[in-house]
Amino acid sequence: MNTPFNPSGLINRRFAVLTTFALLSGALLPAADIPAAAPQQRMVSLVLLLSEPRTLDAAAVAHAASRAWGSEVPESAVSASPPSFVVKSAHGRFAINNVDQPYFADSGKLSAELKDPTLAGAIQKHHAWLSVDWLENDDKADLRIVYQQISQIIVQLVRKDTLAVYSPDTDQFHLNDATLIGHLKSPDPLQDLVPAGLAGAEAAGNTVTINDDDPQLLAAQAEARKNWPAFMQAFKARGKDQYFAVKGRILEGETSEYVWLQINDIDDTQVHGKLDSDPEALTKVKRGADLHILIADVDDWLYSTGAGKDTQGGYTLRLFDELAQAKQKN
16 A cells, blocks of 8 residues: 655645734735835744634733743734734844734635645635734844744744644745744644745645555664653653643544654553644544554654654654655655
């Protein structure tokens, strides 16, 4: 059996995006005290595509920024002009925008054009969006640090209603899967969300087909199983802000599929968690379903470190990324 795999849920398309600054210019929303970006300027921003509108106020923004940056941001320091809020750090001003309408002008038409069904579904199902935008225009700024600050707030805003993250800067998407938080918490979030070699790839170009008995795949699975005790030890000592996920086989009659679960418990023989995304072959379960996988059927695992800056595991993910990058070069 061949296993199709989209290595990171990323796709690169050029869309007619209804940008934050266009909205704030007064066409659709009340003007906020935010400087508009020049058309040629990079839009340093990350956007959460949401299944339903969120409630957000200055207190919630202050709380998210405080947790994100590790120092107290009082509510009085948040400049509020709903649906937009502005907070400051040593690296400049950041706008948090909370909009109760689709981000894209024609989500239905857009989703119909996509070859990735999971991403198409996320685009079609999103009815609101949240973004964190950098409001400065500093050519000398280290954008890696700026994106760290943006991602740290985005992590605090990811919920069950989050379908995907979109980067206007690179026209790239990342689905809300088991790897998302780890990428957002990395030292170089934008680079991790858009792996080298995948930029500019169409959905079909991102799909890697590999046989179940491929030696490289078997080696990656064996490495994951060999290091399973390290995952168990980390899970037992887990911290509040860490996340843990495993990939393994789920059976439905005579049909089986390897899926990711976000883990909440492990016993002697099974891991228990919520299904991270809608499966392709299985028809009776959907994203968010409570499932279990036999430990013997686990073929990969992933968790964020205590510092929240890196991830461990992801052996098959790295293999698929390498294969996708090699495919793009050929």
